[in-house]
Amino acid sequence: MDMPAPTGVTANCRRMSSVLSLIGDKWTVMIVMVLIERPRRFNDIKRTIGGISQQMLTRTLKALDRDGMVNRTVHPTVPPQVEYALTELGYSLAEPLRALGAWAGAHLEEIDGNRVRYDTVKGDELGKSAF
Amino acid sequence: MDMPAPTGVTANCRRMSSVLSLIGDKWTVMIVMVLIERPRRFNDIKRTIGGISQQMLTRTLKALDRDGMVNRTVHPTVPPQVEYALTELGYSLAEPLRALGAWAGAHLEEIDGNRVRYDTVKGDELGKSAF
DNA sequence: CTGTATCCCTCTTGATACTG
DNA sequence: CAGTATCAAGAGGGATACAG
Secondary structure (H helix, E strand, O other): OOOOOOOOHHHHHHHHHHHHHHHOOHHHHHHHHHHHHOOEEHHHHHHHHOOOOHHHHHHHHHHHHHOOOEEEEEEOOOOOEEEEEEOHHHHHHHHHHHHHHHHHHHHHHHHHHHHHHHHHHHHHHOOHHHO | OOOOOOOOHHHHHHHHHHHHHHHOOHHHHHHHHHHHHOOEEHHHHHHHHOOOOHHHHHHHHHHHHHOOOEEEEEEOOOOOEEEEEEOHHHHHHHHHHHHHHHHHHHHHHHHHHHHHHHHHHHHHHHHHHHO
């Protein structure tokens, strides 16, 4: 190994990369957050989230099932009912997610202000002496 | 307001949606993590991350600047040197990000195992009585 | 109700070349 | 070195129709 003193940063990058492909898409996070409250059935999740297509919900739930984040329970009734519940692993993700949500709540407004200011400055930049 | 008892879940969803468009792409997160250690110059960041195109770096840094997550300092030398440093806001995001990284470190292996098992089971499913 | 398959379109991203 | 512009390619995601 001839890498020049990685300082651990690169390693962290790789790790984050894996997490991000896991929770990087919004639907995954949304579903986890919805299921934190209680287990729900397919269309229940769909309605609660709102704006998610049937296909994306199916896909994301399947991925979460595969990762062991949710449990998929089929009740052999007619019509079929399928209930999704977070596993222990799923709940454990909920924790850092909540931290992120808290951060959002604390800073989203500030960021929005920053954007407005940035855009305003950019807009005035060309003619700032003409104020 | 005639919404049927949102239970807070929907509100959380909307909030998370905002965060995710913020940090949802891997480059944003990577850059923040790289800058946690110390401020860096453009190509320094590029080299440290590795695998990011010049354009994506430029774009992402601009977005981070706009959001007030990083400070962009131009040293009027020749050739020009531009240094990027996290702002207080940037550092505050680093915190929940670290939590997420910790979660990843603790569970990524487990998830990987889950996937292998899932895929194996799926493969054997058609002949599961052959157990 | 739950899930699959198909089509299609948009957005993202990388590669490349060029400017200050 | 830092940044911009243009183009092409691929993934992501929605709508729809259909199946179990």
